[in-house]
Amino acid sequence: MIEVVDPGLLLTVQDAGRRGMAHLGVPRSGAADAPAARRANALVGNASTAAVLEATLTGAVLATRESVVVAVSGAPAPVFVGDVPAPMDRPIRLGAGQTLEIGHADAGLRTYLAVRGGVEGPLTLGSRATDTLSGLGPAPLKVGDRITVGTASAPGQELFAATHGAAPTIPGLDEVVELEVWPGPRADWISGVGALAEHVFHATTDSNRIGLRLSGGELAWSRTGELPSEGIVAGAIQVPPSGQPVVFLADHPTTGGYPVVGVLDEVSLALATQCRPGQRVRLRMAR
């Protein structure tokens, strides 16, 4: 059992999300920065789909009621066990009654905590994830909530995968995040999709798990009319008539009525999920 002492801005249970249900209007959801969640799971010997905790910007404080092995990955933040600094991207052993503090992120937005055995909780449509768009899954965690830790599978130490991909460097707030864009189905709806990289956008404060909202440059439509609603994927860059693009993240709606001009690959999508409000962003066609 792990108790939530302080959930920070937003602390949710996340896993690999709900697959194969988009045709029913069920968003994928799951960890926004999926590679970071997988990395945290690998470090404690969990399956990549085990549920983890996703902290947002201001971190979280947790108290253990049993001994557990955890790992913190994603947005770099100071980590303390009691008063003692602890590393990110390494397994950390905690005894019962200890306090783990994930501080305010130094860079990036979302920090993940995996616990050996995985976070338990009710399955909704095969997932424990909190979907902030549709309301599926548990409510965000609050002070005093208790998190049940699952039973670890066979202890095979080879499962503790320290080399499961080095953690990527998450750009600081003063840096421009460069995101690689692959063609989307409606690239022809804006003029000069090839010149995307000439704009420097910034992430706005109404960004959330549903989408990274960008402002600054204006991507003018090259045509008028309405696009009939069509399916959306995570990483899709949708351009509404305002010309201010939205990059869809984990809790994106399953369909949308504005043109998707490009789509981020998984590496760039992970970086997009770590963009803070105010962060400068450049979109660059991959080819």
Add this chain to the structure above:
Amino acid sequence: MSVDVRPMGRTAIVLEAASTGQVADLYERVIAARDEGEFAATDIVPAARTVLIDGIGPVDAAQVAALARTWTLTEAAHDAGALVEVPVTFDGPDLDQVADLWNTGRDDVVETMLATPFAVAFCGFAPGFAYLSGLGAQRAVPRRRDPRPQVPAGSVGLAGEFAGVYPRQSPGGWQLVGTVREVTLWDASRREPALLAPGVRVRFTA
């Protein structure tokens, strides 16, 4: 009409048909091809003009694209889907508005809703929210200028050429004509959580 294939990043493609009617045919063909092992994908999502195939590798995507380009889609009525009867009380606050837009009376709106064979073209907006085709373009209505902050669960609404039923209370801008009875549109604990899944045929009953 043949199928247009468009990229959706590196791991998804969009197949485009000429009309919503053809999407039903396209969706059935894509599902059949997947079931026959022609390709693997995470999600297959029909929409108003398109079918999105998400979580597909490059080899499979090329295979599906080549296959889809050989298809000639039709709008023929599909009677393969399960038929669901949905009892409705026509008590919606926008019934008069819809009657005005259709240039007819309330009774005629009710008659039309009861007589129209609907089919779930696609889902979206919320889990289990189905876009029902069948009314046709000539009965298209605009969304309300001021969306309601709270539409009760079970409300039957119209927007564009679609009818829809709100599976749970939510904000919404559809023109409301009635309320369903006796059916649960969405239950995440059911084996089939959505009563109205794509391809299902729907008849409203009094």
